[in-house]
Amino acid sequence: MSRQSSGMIGDWAEAQRRQQRTQLIQQREAERRRRAWDREVARGEREQQAAYRLRREAEARQRTEAIEAEVEALQNLLVRGCRAATFRMSSLVRSEELEPFRPGSLADPVAMPRIEQFQQQSSSMAAGSYRRAQAEHEEHAQYTRACQKARAAETRRLQQLAEQRQQYDRWAAEQLAAIRAHNQGLGELTERLRAGEAEAVVEYFSAALYASAAWPQELPRQVTAAYDQAARHLVLDWELPRYEVVPETKSVRYLPGTDQDRESPRPAAQRRALYRDLLAQCLLLVVRELYAADEFEALDLVVVNGFVDDHDPATGREARIVLATVAAARSAFGELRLEQVSAVDCLVSGLGGQLSARPDQLAAVRAGRRPDEVGGGVVSHGGHEPDADEPDLFAMDPIDFENLVAELFRAMGMEAVTTQRSGDGGVDVEALDPAPIRGGRIVVQVKRYRNTVPPTAVRDLYGTVQDKGANKGVLVTTASFGPGSYTFANGKPLELVPGADLVGLLHQYGLRGRLGGGSGVAAPETPAPRTPQPAEPADHNVLGMSWSGSVSLDVCALVCAGGRVLSEEHFVFYNNPRTPDGSVRTRAHAAPDKAAVEVSFDALPEHADRLVLVAAIDPEADPHADLAGFTEAFIRLLSADGEELGRLEVSDGRPGETALVLGSFRRRSNGDWDFVIGGKGYRGGLEDLLREYGVEVA
Structure with a gap:
């Protein structure tokens, strides 16, 4: 028994040892697989991290390269401008070759039937004289009906073809008449130029600057000019780019430790030197373009005063600040x-011009001869004073006005036709922009109004764009648009062209038109109380807004009576920078502020009892942002000379909200104004906020 028992225990013990060895092997294998898996996961994570780091580094390099390319373009403005094509009068001549008549499918006659087609249908019918006679009779009857139907279709085709041809002939006749009138006008302009007529000289050389291929589109092209016929001097004020055109950032580097991009600022001295060089290039390029375009030898001397429109650092008021000036004679410039x-040396030393030592701080120089000192007519483009001889857009025949708008689109390089007077579906002009990517079909509505166009017209245009399947809608008016219209159009394929911009475009592209008596603004339809002209307030305060976080905001102001804004014109924002009386206006801010509003409390309308300040997410800068990043905000109350009088705390923003009432200044019974903190937020953005204050946006 003992041997048998011992054998059973030994077998059990051996089985246990084998099981333990198996478990150990399995554990070791599982551990090996786990370590291999961990190594694979770690390698994948390292590869992902490396790929992410490479992508972020590449993005930082791309941003740096884009900044460097932007600076390189500014540095080489003059060189590239000298290589651009020279403006000539012949470039304004329009070809009389029109798009040919294309009737499409109407050009193809209707095919007439053949008897064989019907005989084939009965080829399998049973023979026999009676049945055969019946079949032949039916074939002939079918053939006769088919012929009648085909002849009727051919008659309709010919009628439609004739109607389309008549429409084309009318359109072609209008086009040819307009082209020939334009070309005849160029011929007359040429004769006036040869005679040295001052108005013709200014018109021609202004067109040369506006049509110049040497100027990048992002640089301004505002000019005021006059011509001294006796001395053969052309004198002009030319708008210069602002200091912000030179990138503040020099380079971008990715920091993997913090997973952030670090922007290296451009040294102030370097940025100022780049800006001074750019201003010198601009003046030299203006002179070069004028002399290059002078195929009629009308100029002996060109005087250019380069300016920017900004707040004068000495007074705080808006002013035209001259930063550079030069008087360049043809003989000296031609050499x-x-x-x-070197643009700066050439301007200052070579031509004896002046250039601001600190243009970034708006340090002005003494201007040369100004256009209003020449005598005779002074012509402005970009702030144009229309000639009284130009047609009054308000008095123009409605059809002629639509034709003028269509002509403007054609002058801008598009195909454009006016629509039929009935059944046009709310479309007055149809245009086709041939430009790739951004081009396409455009529907245009024309409103010859005197009062502000209501937002309902903008909404109707948007519906027409969707109904017609167009790429874009344009609303052209002789009047203006209120904030509600601009707010509704924001982010949609819509463009609003108010009367002042329309006149500017007409003159820019060689067309003529004015608003009323030549003031450039629409007069009211019925007599109205005289409105005070906007003037620089004698006594004002500046409200500077500051906040933490990188959220981009639009800060706006509403002049209200109770909880309702006085009118859409009393909503001050980027598209309406001032109230009608000028008592509230936007203004450029200075550090540490991120936005600023200028207010003359004593000049606010008597029936206004509060000035409401609001902030909203800028949808173009970041459409998905909210006000969670709007923290540690306050308003600095400044005097007219910049002295800080106090700080007003405002509420922080909250996640999900995209617009916020910062607070309001309220008029007390004694005439004083007290600040009341706000805090009400809106998830529907500026549109929701404005509706509550009575501004119609949709």
């Missing part, structure tokens, strides 16, 4: 090799 000069 220069502009592609090889």
Whole structure:
């Protein structure tokens, strides 16, 4: 028994040892697989991290390269401008070759039937004289009906073809008449130029600057000019780019430790030097373009005053600040090799011009001869004073006005036709922009109004764009648009062209038109109380808004009576920078502020009892942002000379909200104004907020 028992225990013990060895092997294998899996996961994570780091580093390099390319373009403005095509009068001549008549499918006659087609249908019918006679009779009857139907279709085709041809002939006749009138006008302009007529000289050289291929689209092209016929001097004020055109950032580097991009600022001295060089290039390029375009030898001397419109640092008021000036004689300028000069040295030393030492701080120089000192007519583009001889858009025949708008689109390089007077579906002009990507079909509505266009017209245009399947809708008016219209159009394929912009475009593209008596603004339809002209307030305060976080905001102001804004014109924002009386206006801010509003409390309308300040997410800068990043906010109350009088705390923003009432200044019975903190937020953005204050946006 003992041997048998011992054998059973030994077998059990051996089985246990084998099981333990198996478990150990399995554990070791599982541990090996786990370590291999961990190594694979770690390698994948490292590869992902490396790929992410490479992508972020590449993005930082791309941003740096884009900044460097932007700076390189500014540095080489003059060189590239000298290589651009020279403006000539012949470039304004319009070809009389029109798009041919294309009737499409109407050009193809209707095919007439053949008897064989019907005989084939009965080829399998049973023979026999009676049945065969019946079949032949039916074939002939079918053939006769088919012929009648085909002839009727051909008659309709010919009628439709004739109607389309008549429409085309009318359109072609209008086009040819307009083209020939335009070209005849160029011929007359040429004769006036040869005679040295001052108005013709200014018109021609202004067109040369506006049509110049040497100027990047992002640079301004505002000019005021006059011509001294006796001395053969052309004198002009030319708008210069602002200091912000030079990138503040020099380079961008990705920091993997913090997973952030670090922007290296451009040294102030370097940025100022780049800006001064750009201003010098601009003046030299203006002179070069004028002399290059002078195929009629009308100029002996060109005087250019380069300016920016900004707040004068000495007074705080808006002013035209001259930062550079030069008087360049043809003889001296013709000897220069502009592609090889140092722009600053050439302007100052070579031509004896003046250039601000600190244009970034708006340090002005003494201007040369100004256009209003020449005598005779002074012509402005970009702030144009219309000639009284130009047609009054208000008095123009409605059809002629639509034709003028269509002509403007054609002058801008598009195909454009006016629609039929009935059944046009709310479309007055149809245009086709041939430009790739951004081009396409455009529907245009024309409103010859005197009062502000209501937002309902903008909404109707948007519906027409969707109904017609167009790429874009444009609303052109002789009047203006209120904030509600601009707010509704924001982010939609809509463009609003108010009367002042329309006149500017007409003159820019060689067309003529004015608003009323030549003031450039729409007069009211019925007599109205005289409205005070906007003037610089004698006594004002500046409200500077500051906050933490990188959220981009639009800060706006509403002049209200109770909880309702006085009118859409009393909602001050980026598209309406001032109230009608000028008592509230936007203004450029200075550090540490991120936005600023200028207010003359004593000049606010008597029936206004509060000034409401609001902030909203800028949908173009970041459409998905909210006000969670709007913290540690306050308003600095400043005097007219910049002295800080106090700080007003405002509420922080909250997640999900995209607009916020910062607070309001309220008029007390004694005439004083007290600040009441706000805090009400809106998830529907500025549109929701404005509706509550009575501004119609949709």
